[in-house]
Amino acid sequence: MFDLRWIRENPDAFDAGMARRGLDPMAQRIIDLDGTRRETQTQLQELQTRRNEASKSIGQAKKSGESAESLIAEVADIKARMASLEEAEKASGDELEAILSGLPNLPRDDIPDGADESANVCLRTVGELRNFDFEPKQHFEVGEALGFMDFEAAAKLSGSRFVVMRGAVARLHRALGQFMMDLHTREHGYTEVIPPLLVRDHVLYGTGQLPKFGEDSFRTEDGLWLIPTAEVPLTNLVADSILDAEELPIRVTALTPCFRSEAGAAGKDTRGMLRQHQFEKTELVSVVHPDESDAELERMTGCAEEILKRLGLPYRVMVLATGDTGFGARRTHDIEVWLPGQKAYREISSCSTCGDFQARRMKARFKTAGEKGTSFVHTLNGSGVAVGRCLIAVIENYQQEDGSIVVPDALRPYTGGMEVLRAND
Structure with missing residues (x-):
């Protein structure tokens, strides 16, 4: 607003x-x-x-x-x-x-103009691409061959864009989420939250999903919405509030399932786990003083990048052009991880500053001691990171010619010391 x-x-x-x-x-x-x-x-x-x-x-x-x-x-x-x-x-x-x-946020002056992602600009590229001495496979080929990814069983249960994960891959997926949450809470200063997964209309309105993007989410028969991202409940924790300036910044994180209808995604990424109706994501949300929001975007992007650095995954950071920037964002940094099976960089995190756009919709303000009146807070959100897509990146970057998967060092404490994932694990 x-x-x-x-x-x-x-x-x-x-x-x-x-x-x-x-x-x-x-x-x-x-x-x-x-x-x-x-x-x-x-x-x-x-x-x-x-x-x-x-x-x-x-x-x-x-x-x-x-x-x-x-x-x-x-x-x-x-x-x-x-x-x-x-x-x-x-x-x-x-x-x-x-x-x-129904109007999107005004873009920041320093983002590139352009109608779509072709105008996005690369800020930096981090990590070296692995030189495979065999033709790397896509994640679903590796997972299905190991017997740990079952898309047919998921289709019988729920239809397309779902997966059943079993055994060591399921454990690796769980390990990734725990690793991310530990890093963000122990080292990055975020407070862990377990929010509701069902929310009311005004909550989605506050973060900008309603009224324009209702078709992108799932609604229950009694009028509640399954969250498309934990950004929605986490940001709304300060709705209808007047905070003391001394309380800022507020930094919270959550690991939750997310649910998206993928409206308009027909034909896109139909194979594998890249674009699903249900997935897990570690979300980062910051509520800050307006003077600090630009610096907070850089900080948040760095927190998400650190996940990929510790996992040894090559990636690049893109600043999105005006035509590719989300509805509520003023500036967005996309982190794209390298997927050797696809021979392409794919988005694994988006970190955005929204200015006071969401705060006005939520009526979230702060008051400075000794000053009259109140001001709107600034809000930021980012993936820290998408767990399923991170699993995809680990599988594709750490696959071996015999079909096994090397477990990154950072994840071994979360997998009982498992070093290599094989079909019989």
């Missing part, structure tokens, strides 16, 4: 930001609607004042025995006019809300 006063004072800057998102000018329409609503509110206040005065005069007239018929008629007329104005105010307010809630 946006500061209406800022839009009124900076209409050209607002339209320029939306143009970078590929959208038509909206500022004047917003200003006109806001002006109509504000004028209606002024009229309502004036009528209410006159109604109060007339009502008082009616009492005085009756007390003195004078006729109050004209005043009573005036009050009735005012009441009818106010009802009509209240409807008009609600209509303009609802239209304004619908427009604003």
Whole structure:
């Protein structure tokens, strides 16, 4: 959401930001609607004042025995006019809300312009690609050959875009999640949270998934939503709050299942585990003072990168172009891990700063001691990282010619000391 006063004072800057998102000018329409609503509110206040005065005069007239018929008629007329104005105010307010809630965040000035991912810019590449002396396979080929990934059984249970993991691969998947959480809580200063996996409409609205992206999530028959990411409940922990500035920054993390309908993904990544309806992800969320949000994005990106560094996985960090930046983000860093089976870098983490965009939707503020008024916090979120995709990267980068998988050193304490994963494990 946006500061209406800022839009009124900076209409050209607002339209320029939306143009970078590929959208038509909206500022004047917003200003006109806001002006109509504000004028209606002024009229309502004036009528209410006159109604109060007339009502008082009616009492005085009756007390003195004078006729109050004209005043009573005036009050009735005012009441009818106010009802009509209240409807008009609600209509303009609802239209304004619908427009604003459907507009994406303004991109930061320092991100590249471009319609899609082809305009993304590489910030850095880390790690050396392994030189295989055999043709590396894709993760599902390795997993199925070992007997630890079963997509057919999952399809019988749930349909496409699911997997059943067994044995050592299931254990490796669990080990990755535990490793990530330990690193983020013990060394990176995040507080572990176990949030609900089902949330109400206003929670998804607060982080920007509703109303525009409802089709991307699963909704239960009683109106609750399965979370598409732990960003949703974690960020909303500060909704409708006024925090003390001394409480900032707040850094929380959670390892949760995530559920996505993958609407619009027909034909994309249909084989394997890259794009599934259910997956696990370690999420990082920060709530910070506005002065610290740029630095926090760099910090958060570094926390996610550290996972891949300790696992010895090659990756690169991309800054997303305007056309590829998510709805609620001002700037996003995608971390893309190298998958030798695909011979491509694929996204494993997105770290974004949202400025006060989500905070305005959630009504999340902070107050500085000794200062009047409150200000909106800034929020950030990032994957730290997607567990299933990290498993894919480990399998493809650590596969051996005989089909076994070497377990990275960092994971061995979580796998009972297992060094190599074989079919009979």
